[in-house]
Amino acid sequence: MEYRNLGRSGVKVSAVGVGCNQFGTPGGLDQAGTTAVVHAALDEGINFFDTANVYGNKGLSEEYLGTALAGQWDRVVVATKVRSRMGDGPNDAGTSRYHIQNAVEASLRRLGTDHIDLYQIHSWDGSTPLEESLRALDDLVRAGKVRYLGASNFAAWQLARANDLAEMHGWEAFISVQPEYNMLARDIERELLPYCQWSGVGILPYFPLAGGFLTGKYTRGEAPPEGTRGTRSQYVQQFLTPSNFDVLDQLRPIAEAQGRTQADLAIAWLLAQPRVASVIAGATKPEQVRINAAASGWVLTAEEVTRVRAVLEG
Numbered sequence: 001m002e003y004r005n006l007g008r009s010g011v012k013v014s015a016v017g018v019g020c021n022q023f024g025t026p027g028g029l030d031q032a033g034t035t036a037v038v039h040a041a042l043d044e045g046i047n048f049f050d051t052a053n054v055y056g057n058k059g060l061s062e063e064y065l066g067t068a069l070a071g072q073w074d075r076v077v078v079a080t081k082v083r084s085r086m087g088d089g090p091n092d093a094g095t096s097r098y099h100i101q102n103a104v105e106a107s108l109r110r111l112g113t114d115h116i117d118l119y120q121i122h123s124w125d126g127s128t129p130l131e132e133s134l135r136a137l138d139d140l141v142r143a144g145k146v147r148y149l150g151a152s153n154f155a156a157w158q159l160a161r162a163n164d165l166a167e168m169h170g171w172e173a174f175i176s177v178q179p180e181y182n183m184l185a186r187d188i189e190r191e192l193l194p195y196c197q198w199s200g201v202g203i204l205p206y207f208p209l210a211g212g213f214l215t216g217k218y219t220r221g222e223a224p225p226e227g228t229r230g231t232r233s234q235y236v237q238q239f240l241t242p243s244n245f246d247v248l249d250q251l252r253p254i255a256e257a258q259g260r261t262q263a264d265l266a267i268a269w270l271l272a273q274p275r276v277a278s279v280i281a282g283a284t285k286p287e288q289v290r291i292n293a294a295a296s297g298w299v300l301t302a303e304e305v306t307r308v309r310a311v312l313e314g
Contacts, residue, residue, distance in 0.1 A: 001045030002296055004277045006077070006118070007175035007202030009148055013077050015271055015296040017048030018289065019206060019282040023064045024056025029284055031064050038068035040286035044293035048077050048278045050178070050204070052122055053107050054084035066111035073113055079204075080107050081152055083122035095125040095133040104140055120150035120178060124158050130165060138171035150176035150204070156191035163199065174201065176277065181205035183214060183266055183312055184239055184247070193274060202277035205270050209281070211236035213244065214266040216252070220245040250311045260298055265308070267295035272305050 003012040018041045022028035029037065038049070049069070055061035062080060069076060082103040085093035093099065107116060119140065125133065140146040151159055151174045159177055166173035177196065179188045182205065196203055209215055211229055213236060220242070224230025230237060248262065255265040270279050281292040300308070 001293060002271075003047070005202070006148065006277050007275075008200040009175045009202075011077060011117070011148065013048040013278045014046045015278055016046060016267065016292050017050055017204070017278040017280045018046060019280040020049055020051035020061045020065050021055045022282055022284050023051070024060025026057070028056070029064070031067060033284070034064040035068040036286050037283050037289055038065065040289040041283075041293070042072065042075065044290060046289070046293060047075060048079070048280075050079045050206075050280050052081035052084065052120075053086060053103055053110075054081070054122070058086055059106070059110050062107055062110035066113065070112065077117045078111065078113075079118035079120060079150065080111070080116055081120040081122040082107070083125060095121055095128045095136075097132055097136040100133065100136045100140070104145055108145065115144060116146050118148045118150050118176065119146040120152045120176075121154075121174075123153040124155070130162060131169075134162060134166055134169070134171050138166075141172045148172075148176070149174050150178065152178035154179075154192075156195040159192070159201065160195055160199070163201070176202040176204055178204040178206055178280070180207050181270065181273075182208050182210045183251075183269060183308070184210050184244060186312070196275040201275065203273075203275045204278055204280055205276060206280045207235075208270055208279045209263055209266050210239050213239040214248070215263040216248060216261070247311060250314075251308065254304060254307055254311075258298065260295075263291065264295040264298055267292065268298040268300050269305070269308050271296060272300045 002015040004015055006013050023034045049065060051061045051065050053059060082100055083095055091098050137149050149172050154177055163173045179192060181188050211233060218224055218230055218240060251265060252262060255262050267279050270276055283289045
């Protein structure tokens with residue numbers, strides 16, 4: 001397993017991480033299933049796990065992950081998030097000092113630890129002064145409850161404004177950002193990725209396989225296979241277009257020439273992009289973890305990167 005620095009920090013994360021949004025969800029993983037996935041990841045050298053307080057019916061993902069990692073905390077870098085609604089009260093969501101301080105204590109209890117390695121704002125909160133949020137997060141770092149700070153689903157200007165304020169006031173800055181990024185969702189290349197290149201912020205792509213479409217499991221002109229997300233997820237269904245199937249047809253030979261799968265290519269391509277620290281790949285079975293981990297071993301050549309880019313922009 002390759003390990004990369006998380007943004008400008010000295011901490012190193014595995015090139016492929018585990019997304020924990022299926023831990024504790026209805027139809028997702030129970031505690032036994034979560035533990036099996038987590039232990040398979042550790043066996044593969046994966047040390048980065050990404051969850052959120054809202055995952056798994058408002059907290060179960062953190063709880064299951066914490067139980068699975070018992071006795072392993074010195075081996076892992078765990079990320080969670082704050083911002084989403086966790087109750088019915090007026091202060092049970094957002095990035096106010098009030099909610100952040102309540103939320104971090106709840107996350108620590110569920111995870112069963114005394115610290116969070118990477119604490120991320122899940123999305124922009126326009127109803128709270130940014131200075132209030134940043135100062136509250138800085139206090140958590142100074143108190144030792146949080147080690148590093150990150151953002152998720154921020155636009156380039158939002159991330160830049162936050163880090164400029166942090167620099168001006170001497171507060172902890174965001175060292176990473178977590179956006180949707182894959183071969184078919186490349187909006188971050190316009191502004192966010194260039195800003196991260198300039199500033200040294202690490203990128204943690206989520207949905208790297210476009211909900212499974214980039215694995216090649218869907219067939220042109222046929223209904224999605226029963227049991228797949230394509231039968232029920234609008235996110236996946238948006239990719240089931242003739243032009244996207246054309247892209248897959250052109251990418252397949254690039255992967256097959258190296259004895260690799262289309263899923264391998266999707267992950268390897270992300271790892272070849274600037275500032276990408278770890279690709280967050282979800283998994284519901286240990287075998288999926290092993291497949292995702294193996295993809296990180298394929299380092300694309302400059303020629304392969306150019307060929308893929310030509311297909312995507314053709």
